Amino acid sequence: MDGDMTSAAARRPAVRGAASALVAALVVAGCTAPGPATSASDAVPTTIRLLMFGGPEERAAYQEVATAFHAQRPDLNVVIDAVAGQDELLARLTTGFAGGNPPDVFLVNFRRYGQFAALGALQPVQPLIEVSDVIDLADFFEEPLTAFRYDGGDLSCLPQNVSSLVTYVNLDLFEAAGLDVPFDGLDWNTLVEVATALTDADSGVYGLGTSPSLVRLAPLVWSTGAELVDDMVAPTRLTLDDFPQRDALDFLLDLNLVHEVTPPDLAEQARGSHDRFLDGDLAMLWSSRIEVPTFRTITDFAWDVVPFPIAPGGRDVTMLHSDAFCLPAGLDTTDAAWAFVEFASTVPGQTILAESGRTVPSRIDVAASAAFLRNDVPPTHAQVFLDNIQVVRATPSTASWNEVERRADDILEAAFYGRISREDARARLRELSFAPDS
Amino acid sequence: MTRWGARSALLAGPFILGVVVLLGVPMLLTGWYAFTNQTAFTPGTFTGLDNLRQAWRDPLVGAAMRASLVHALLTVPLRLAAATAFALALASPRRGNRIARAAVYLPSVLPDLSLALLALWAFNPVFGPVNGVLRAIGVTGPNWFGSPWGARVAIAAMMLLPIGEAFLVVLAARRSLDPSLYDAGRIDGASPRQLLRHITLPQIAPLLALLAVRDTILSLQVNVVPAYALTDGGPDSATLFFPVLIFDHAFELFRFGYGAFLTLALLVVTALLVLGQALFARSRGWL
């Protein structure tokens, strides 16, 4: 054992320096950090944080809006905080609130905002609109507005977009098979025929891709003329086990289990439908407007959109997809955040977002404009999205809907891929409890 | 040995401060939330045992507890056995042992998410090397993450890799054992297996018991990333480990009060298990 203390210390020059560096580093790290500055010490400009989810194209679009807004209001600085998806958004919101630094405005899907509204966490935008000089609800499509009125009352959040469920089609595959592209719409039987003709499992080409989830099943159910739940305002159960809802459920499951036009379990795990469409191995894909920015990067083949299929002899109906700007209740920055929301919801703001391709504008005027209805880039039949607005329906916006959807999705996925039997799935869907509104 | 008296205890000051602020205070807050209906946005009011009643009725609670216990049962003994076997076999300064030790330790420094993505890839039924090897020997590999047991086994196999901490501990312990005992044993004609059973294991038994306790705690209480990144709790709640259920309630459904209560329940179950292990070890004279 070395009893000489000084030489021991001399052997550790790195440690000696660390102590002083440590203090300095802690001070530096604790106070400021590289990146957009928060408004810790700034009185002017005020910083507003927008929490949103989405891919790089979407972020870039919102950043453009933020920059344009800052040009108009130099005293306000908007920072875009983007996460990958809704789940991360919810987690971030939660700790943001718990930690006392929630975002000043966030974007959320109508199927999830019910929880917030039920807890009184939102500053309703209705009173803000009533005193606004630039926003008039008459300029917006009514359908998304309805989706964001909690309990049918005041408007909670201002819808940013009004997307819907459509069928993306690979035009080249249709041409190669000698089939007409169903731009006027199609019914379930035609869909199966077409998909079967386009499926060549041995080559890894499938006719249709869809996620086996409740948001895909709902419009199928509605198309039969039936309801998804027992009561839209205060639902207590899913009615998927009743007739004719069963037909819709069977139709969905049959696509994989009987007609085999969708990629089976293993294939889907190996390469998701989204990727298959991008690679040109999928003839049709059920999805919303969200795909457009990515799909616009496709160079190998031509694609477009057609309406969502209708039940034979049934109704023309599709699923609403809408996100809105929501403001948390009780913050000091409400007025500043609302100023941003106003700007983003005026013609210039919505035009920027429409040009990214990602959104179907919730404003009637922008939706009808060239920013959205473009002929130079796909989808050239973007009118489908606008026609859909007449026939969109929404799921209930209750506090527990998010949870119900997640559980139903697990069951549907298991049944779709044959991991559980149909009877089992029906029984579980029947027994799904809607926890009481908390 | 009170050279410096109380002053030496001050050395632990920063650590104790950290424990109080980062563990103690949150634990107390959780304890409080557990009996309220606290949500992410609204302050909670005291609701007594409402959360207990809800948990009792909640089918996912039972499923999650089952998933966690199965996982612990599957992984804790295997991890400990692997770490111990490797540590004892590779403890001597033989040629090749150094590389082997580094190899065994290597997966333990991988980031959580990297390990999870590795598992996602390795166990992919079509592309993954696991099924690739099986295919090469004529066996059709299962749809790992598509079936409950497949997912459990895949995650257990993944968790078998980062055994570095236990490995290190047993390694250090083995090296600190008195070599003269082994010499005496060998002179008496003991076989290597007998040396293991009568000299090595009894001496490191307390340490193994401690490692078992720690691993149980970890596998029951910290297990979120695999489910988050790989299975989302499925299929069919097979990998809905208890911490994942709590995460869902706290961060997707905003029910802090309920989540806190579930945390307390988890704590109680873990503590009971650990106590059971400790008592068992005590009875065998290991602790």
Place this chain on the structure above:
Amino acid sequence: MTAGHVWRVPTAGRALGRAATLVAAALWALPVVILLLGSLRERGAPPPATFEVVPAGASLDAYAAVVDLLPVATYLRNSLLVVAVAVPVTVVVASLAGLGIRLLRPRLQRLALLAIIVVLLVPASAVWVPRARVFGFLGLGDSLGALMVTSLVATSPFFVIIYWWAFHRIDDEVFDAAAVDGAGPLRTWWAVALPNAGAASMAVGVLAFAAHWGNFMDPLLYVGDPGRATLPLGLSLLQALNPTDFPLLLAGATASAIPPVLLFLLAQRRFLDPQQWTAT
């Protein structure tokens, strides 16, 4: 004197056992290799028809794509900042606490170690949400400080135990001598305890680095500002946007793993070599 039979396992059996051990050890290193090889695959390529070790058409395209899609420089910088602070603090806090326990009476030492086990019992889920409150209160909300501050509980109480064990191997006489020389507890820590716990410091340093580098939950929960995101967050973003683009994901996973793996390979000699742990 008894001339006992000296046990000899048949040479073939011994060799087999040895081979089995080495093969098993190699299996543990295999995952890293699989990770790397997977990242070299061609994106969008069909599944391999036969079992291939090195994928056909291997390239680094996926890595280029990762850099294209993500602000890797920002993530790297933030991750580095965090470990630059957290690792030294962990080493300091853990070694101080370990020494503090070591200097207690034997009975108290046992109690202290038991207390640490109890501390380990605090579930991760118990701290997720309340810590957000604590951070907000301390003004650490949404900053890298929130990620560094767990180093104050020595990142994991287990590291305290590692140091305690290393100091346990130092005889009491050594500390007595230091006291006689007029050193206080802090000086003793600096000049006597730490220099003789090199292996422990290496181990704790590497483990703390790996823990903070790969920490996914804390940045997810406590860091909202994208300018302060760390690598694991970037990786999860990649996964959310491209869930089945395996070469891309594996490239991200491999790239994230390189620093802790490299550090480990450089330092492992110091603490995995049994010579390092024997009494000085």
